[in-house]
Amino acid sequence: MARETTRPGAAPRNYPKGERRRAQIIEAALAAFGQVGYRNASMVQLAAACGVSRAGLLHHFPTKESLLAAVLEERDRQDGEHFLESGALSQDGLAYFAGMLRLVAHNQANPLIVSLFAVLSSEATATDHPARPYFVERYARTRAEMQSAVDDLARRGLLRPHVDASRLAADLVAFIDGLQVQWLLSPDLIDMPDHLRTVLRSFIDAELP
Amino acid sequence: MARETTRPGAAPRNYPKGERRRAQIIEAALAAFGQVGYRNASMVQLAAACGVSRAGLLHHFPTKESLLAAVLEERDRQDGEHFLESGALSQDGLAYFAGMLRLVAHNQANPLIVSLFAVLSSEATATDHPARPYFVERYARTRAEMQSAVDDLARRGLLRPHVDASRLAADLVAFIDGLQVQWLLSPDLIDMPDHLRTVLRSFIDAELP
Numbered sequence: 001m002a003r004e005t006t007r008p009g010a011a012p013r014n015y016p017k018g019e020r021r022r023a024q025i026i027e028a029a030l031a032a033f034g035q036v037g038y039r040n041a042s043m044v045q046l047a048a049a050c051g052v053s054r055a056g057l058l059h060h061f062p063t064k065e066s067l068l069a070a071v072l073e074e075r076d077r078q079d080g081e082h083f084l085e086s087g088a089l090s091q092d093g094l095a096y097f098a099g100m101l102r103l104v105a106h107n108q109a110n111p112l113i114v115s116l117f118a119v120l121s122s123e124a125t126a127t128d129h130p131a132r133p134y135f136v137e138r139y140a141r142t143r144a145e146m147q148s149a150v151d152d153l154a155r156r157g158l159l160r161p162h163v164d165a166s167r168l169a170a171d172l173v174a175f176i177d178g179l180q181v182q183w184l185l186s187p188d189l190i191d192m193p194d195h196l197r198t199v200l201r202s203f204i205d206a207e208l209p
Numbered sequence: 210m211a212r213e214t215t216r217p218g219a220a221p222r223n224y225p226k227g228e229r230r231r232a233q234i235i236e237a238a239l240a241a242f243g244q245v246g247y248r249n250a251s252m253v254q255l256a257a258a259c260g261v262s263r264a265g266l267l268h269h270f271p272t273k274e275s276l277l278a279a280v281l282e283e284r285d286r287q288d289g290e291h292f293l294e295s296g297a298l299s300q301d302g303l304a305y306f307a308g309m310l311r312l313v314a315h316n317q318a319n320p321l322i323v324s325l326f327a328v329l330s331s332e333a334t335a336t337d338h339p340a341r342p343y344f345v346e347r348y349a350r351t352r353a354e355m356q357s358a359v360d361d362l363a364r365r366g367l368l369r370p371h372v373d374a375s376r377l378a379a380d381l382v383a384f385i386d387g388l389q390v391q392w393l394l395s396p397d398l399i400d401m402p403d404h405l406r407t408v409l410r411s412f413i414d415a416e417l418p
Contacts, residue, residue, distance in 0.1 A: 035335045039249040118331040125324055125393035126244050136394045160371060162414075164407045170399065171384060171408050174391060178383030184334035185345045190379065198373045199380050202412070205371075 022060050022070075025050050030071050034116030037123050038068055038131065065130045072134055075116060082106050093158065096149035097200055098208045104176065105193040114180050121177070143169045158206045168203065175199060231269050231279075234259050239280050243325030246332050247277055247340065274339045281343055284325060291315050302367065305358035306409055307417045313385065314402040323389050330386070352378045367415045377412060384408060 028049045032041040043064055047057040061067040083103055107114050124131040146169035154165040176196065183190040200208065237258045241250040252273055256266040270276040292312055316323050333340040355378035363374040385405065392399040409417065 036248055037246050037332055039245055115331075115334055118334060121390055122324075122327040122331045122393075123246055125327060125390060132394070139391055139394055140398075160369075160411075162369060163411050167404055167407055170388070170391060171404060174387030174404075175380060175384040176387065177390060178386030178388075179379070181330055181334060181386060182348055182379060182383055184331075185341070185348055189349075195376055195380060195383075198376055202369075202372050 018060075021050070021052065021056075025052070025057060025060055025067070026070050026074050029067050030074065030116055031112050033068070033071055034112050034114075034119050037119050038064075038129075039123065043067075068131055069134075071116070072120075072131065075113060076138075078113065079103065091148055091152055093149040093152035093156070094204075094206060094209055096146070096152075097204065100146075100176075101193055101196055101200070101208065104196050107180075108183065108192045111184065111187075115184055118177070118180050118184060139173065142173055145169075146172060153204060153206075158204055160203060160205050163203050172199070172203075227269075230259075230261065230265075234261070234266060234269055234276070235279050235283050238276050239283060239325055240321050242277070242280055243321050243323075243328055246328050247273075247338075248332065252276075277340055278343075280325070281329075281340065284322060285347075287322065288312065300357055300361055302358040302361035302365070303413075303415060303418055305355070305361075306413065309355075309385075310402055310405055310409070310417065313405050316389075317392070317401045320393065320396075324393055327386070327389050327393060348382065351382055354378075355381060362413060362415075367413055369412060369414050372412050381408070381412075 025046070029041070029046055032046055032049065041064075043057055044054055046067075047054045050057070061070065083099055120131055121135050123129060124135045126132065150159070150165050150168045153159050159165055159168075176192075179190065179192050179195055183192050197208075234255070238250070238255055241255055241258065250273075252266055253263055255276075256263045259266070270279065292308055329340055330344050332338060333344045335341070359368070359374050359377045362368050368374055368377075385401075388399065388401050388404055392401050406417075
């Protein structure tokens with residue numbers, strides 16, 4: 001749990017003990033869900049990993065589903081923080097994709113965050129998975145946001161010929177997701193920001209800021 | 210197990226009983242691994258799903274790892290069969306990607322095969338997962354095969370300007386993988402062969418056969 005005290009955004013030391021404990025549990029669950037999946041992670045093992053009793057864990061998270069929701073929220077918070085810092089939420093397509101590049105570079109330094117997303121998003125494709133609605137909604141939102149950025153580039157004439165702007169958002173999201181799996185399997189062969197930069201260059205007729 | 214008797218390639222009715230049972234177990238495991246993941250699937254539940262005792266299951270597959278290996282082999286056999294049928298293993302880049310389009314269309318009719326791949330490939334990114342070496346090797350092979358097809362297109366001058374041929378294989382594999390997750394989550398919104406055709410058109414300056 002060394003990251004908990006050094007990572008920016010983690011609960012600082014002067015937070016109430018309960019808050020610190022809660023943040024610790026979320027960190028441990030984030031790692032566990034990303035490694036063995038949500039279904040396979042056990043509350044007993046999670047409690048042991050955080051040094052709390054099962055009752056102590058249930059005090060903070062009465063069900064495994066509530067812990068899952070907190071983990072997904074924490075992941076989105078980290079993502080959003082990083083994306084906002086880079087000013088990428090503007091409707092400026094070039095700024096958006098420059099921010100996306102920075103986010104992917106940030107993720108490449110955080111394998112836990114990447115494997116959490118890769119493992120949970122595919123596990124959640126099962127119709128009875130508690131995170132399925134979350135991922136359906138999240139992908140719809142991500143596609144819509146990215147499509148606004150693509151539309152801005154199209155309006156400004158910055159897309160290369162033969163690019164179908166209407167589906168580019170879904171295609172780029174797919175590419176980024178799939179690349180994560182190849183990177184997790186072969187981190188020495190795949191450099192995610194490099195690949196993304198090359199792919200963006202094949203679609204966008206401009207230098208990214 | 211209705212598919213077992215109708216799917217081409219499944220053990221036909223006149224196979225010895227042991228072979229039929231083995232094929233049944235592999236089909237059930239393929240569905241289970243794709244739905245709840247390898248780690249979460251239990252041998253006891255798998256045995257029940259095939260109507261065999263746990264001892265009967267262990268007779269065919271003494272370990273869960275050996276069953277996993279058989280499932281991955283079966284998946285590759287189905288893939289390869291379909292890809293070979295379409296003559297796509299040639300070094301003809303256009304024929305290769307036409308075959309890839311047919312394979313993706315075939316997969317879109319087989320959600321079990323798609324979710325098996327999506328769930329196992331991301332679960333297998335964990336360093337201690339028994340299928341990790343399989344997926345590391347499989348991705349290396351897929352990238353190398355696809356890169357040969359890309360190189361053929363480059364030689365024939367069929368790649369559009371601004372396309373970086375040296376990494377296109379990894380990028381297209383990533384795109385196809387990522388699209389599977391979006392399709393599994395929102396099958397009414399995402400049409401995988403349509404998306405692949407559009408993406409290929411943005412890279413390749415030729416009609417696919």
